Amino acid sequence: MKYKFRASETFWREFYRLPAEQKDSVRKVRQVFRIDPFAASLRVHKIHSLSALYKRPIHSVVLEKDLRAFFYLDGDTVFTVDLGTHEIYG
Numbered sequence: 001m002k003y004k005f006r007a008s009e010t011f012w013r014e015f016y017r018l019p020a021e022q023k024d025s026v027r028k029v030r031q032v033f034r035i036d037p038f039a040a041s042l043r044v045h046k047i048h049s050l051s052a053l054y055k056r057p058i059h060s061v062v063l064e065k066d067l068r069a070f071f072y073l074d075g076d077t078v079f080t081v082d083l084g085t086h087e088i089y090g
Contacts, residue, residue, distance in 0.1 A: 005034060007080040011069070014083040018067075025064050026083070033061060037071065037078050054081070 015026060029042065038044050043062040050058035050070060058081070060068045071080040 001076060003034075003037060004077045005080070006077055008082065011080045011083050018083075022064065022067060025067070026069070029061065029063050029069075033069075033078075037061070037073075 015023065018026065032039050032041060037059075044059050047058050047060050047070065054072065056072050058070055058072050060070055063069055063083075066085045068084065069080055070082045070084075071078055073079075
C-alpha cells in the first residue's frame with residue numbers, strides 16, 4: 001500500500017528540541033518508515049494507554065534506545081502524533 005504521511009505540531013516541536021545526534025537517528029529511521037511503517041526493523045508495537053487516550057490504535061516506532069515516535073493510521077495516511085521517551089506512555 002502507498003501511504004501518505006503527516007505529522008502533528010507536537011511531533012515537530014519535540015523533534016526540533018532533540019540534539020543533533022538524535023535528529024540524525026530520526027532521519028535514518030524515517031527512510032525505512034516511509035517505505036513501510038510496519039517494517040520489522042522498526043519494532044512497531046501498539047501502545048494501549050495512548051490508544052485509549054486517542055480512542056484509536058496508536059503504534060510506537062523505536063528510534064533509539066529510549067526514543068519513540070507514535071503514530072496512527074487513518075485510511076492510507078500515517079499520522080505521527082508525538083515523539084518522546086517511555087514517559088509519554090503514562
